Amino acid sequence: MIELRDLTKRYGPKTAVDGLSFTVRPGTVTGFLGPNGAGKSTTMRMVLGLDAPTRGDVRIEGKYYTELKEPLHSIGALLEAKGVHGGRSAYNHLLCLAQSNGIPERRVGEVLEMVGLEGVARKRPKGFSLGMGQRLGIAGALLGDPRILMFDEPVNGLDPEGIHWIRTLMQRLAREGRTVFVSSHLMSEMAQTAEHLVVIGQGKLLADTSMAQFIAENSRTHVRVRTPEPERMRDVLTAEGLRPATGADGALEVDGAEAPRIGELAAAHRLVLHELSTQRASLEEAFMRLTAQSVEYHGHAPGDGDMPAPGQPPGPAGGPAPGTGTGPGEATGPAQGPPGGGQPPPAWGQDWRRRGGGR
Numbered sequence: 001m002i003e004l005r006d007l008t009k010r011y012g013p014k015t016a017v018d019g020l021s022f023t024v025r026p027g028t029v030t031g032f033l034g035p036n037g038a039g040k041s042t043t044m045r046m047v048l049g050l051d052a053p054t055r056g057d058v059r060i061e062g063k064y065y066t067e068l069k070e071p072l073h074s075i076g077a078l079l080e081a082k083g084v085h086g087g088r089s090a091y092n093h094l095l096c097l098a099q100s101n102g103i104p105e106r107r108v109g110e111v112l113e114m115v116g117l118e119g120v121a122r123k124r125p126k127g128f129s130l131g132m133g134q135r136l137g138i139a140g141a142l143l144g145d146p147r148i149l150m151f152d153e154p155v156n157g158l159d160p161e162g163i164h165w166i167r168t169l170m171q172r173l174a175r176e177g178r179t180v181f182v183s184s185h186l187m188s189e190m191a192q193t194a195e196h197l198v199v200i201g202q203g204k205l206l207a208d209t210s211m212a213q214f215i216a217e218n219s220r221t222h223v224r225v226r227t228p229e230p231e232r233m234r235d236v237l238t239a240e241g242l243r244p245a246t247g248a249d250g251a252l253e254v255d256g257a258e259a260p261r262i263g264e265l266a267a268a269h270r271l272v273l274h275e276l277s278t279q280r281a282s283l284e285e286a287f288m289r290l291t292a293q294s295v296e297y298h299g300h301a302p303g304d305g306d307m308p309a310p311g312q313p314p315g316p317a318g319g320p321a322p323g324t325g326t327g328p329g330e331a332t333g334p335a336q337g338p339p340g341g342g343q344p345p346p347a348w349g350q351d352w353r354r355r356g357g358g359r
């Protein structure tokens with residue numbers, strides 16, 4: 001278990017981590033999400049005692065990291081895969097770690113095999129690819145067979161087989177009752193790996209919830225209906241108190257009713273359906289909506305509305321934040337926009353519910 005209490009880190013005027021309090025529990029993979037610069041790596045560094053909190057604290061199984069006698073048995077971490085002595089072989093790098101933590105040498109061979117690096121054990125990491133470096137870092141994290149594992153963007157640089165391998169590994173470690181805390185920007189990957197999520201933005205806690213609840217609360221599920229008689233279908237739905245919207249391709253989109261009910265209504269009115277499908281939002285969509293106002297670093301495509309013309313300040317009416325949508329009846333956001341002058345994102349959370357499907 002990792003427990004954070006009011007954890008705060010300031011670098012000069014910059015508050016990188018701002019009063020974070022949450023607990024990472026054993027037996028499950030907890031995803032740690034946040035836009036670039038949100039404070040994930042800083043938080044993880046403080047867990048390991050590599051950075052001192054300005055305020056608050058963080059404990060590992062009730063102790064500060066510096067109080068752990070053989071830390072690799074309690075917590076194994078991959079933070080910065082490049083933090084390896086480049087001139088020492090992969091085997092010797094791990095052997096040094098093992099010896100300093102009272103771990104027998106045979107464990108070095110075991111972890112090298114687990115991560116698939118046994119063939120390059122005697123090679124120096126400075127010649128390793130990004131993915132090989134990640135694997136070596138993961139081997140180091142596993143060395144002490146720790147009860148807690150913490151990975152900062154572990155799939156960075158891994159090939160598809162490697163991504164699949166680490167997902168399976170993390171889930172297995174969690175099933176064994178360990179605490180697994182992992183950050184990633186790969187939402188589709190995270191959606192398949194984590195059961196619990198902690199989301200931060202600009203150092204502050206935005207969500208600490210199960211994956212299912214996070215997606216349900218921060219996104220919209222609707223039913224898509226395609227029929228050769230959309231106007232008649234619309235009348236039927238409207239008579240039932242529903243307010244269908246029309247999607248970009250002419251399909252009707254219905255909030256506030258499940259697909260079976262809509263199918264039954266169509267059958268009762270002898271309406272032919274070409275499609276009746278429940279559209280569930282992705283983790284990516286939910287994440288982008290929740291964090292839209294916390295994104296500090298925005299990319300711009302050439303021709304974006306909010307890209308300032310040479311010599312001009314950014315205009316107030318830029319393009320929407322990615323994934324926020326601007327379809328008819330989309331909720332309009334609060335008056336305050338994100339830094340950089342983009343169009344404010346839609347108000348979030350209960351907003352879909354408040355609208356009760358009215359679009």
Ligand SMILES: Nc1ncnc2c1ncn2[C@@H]1O[C@H](COP(=O)(O)OP(=O)(O)OP(=O)(O)O)[C@@H](O)[C@H]1O
Pocket residue numbers: 011014015016034035036037038039040041042043
């Ligand atoms: N040593 C440091 N000195 C000054 N500022 C720092 C330092 N480390 C981090 N920061 C700042 O703290 C903020 C949080 O950075 P951090 O690396 O923790 O974010 P992150 O969530 O890991 O981002 P990313 O997704 O890009 O890895 C950033 O604004 C960063 O510039």
Ligand SMILES: [Mg+2]
Pocket residue numbers: 040041042152
């Ligand atoms: Mg980081």
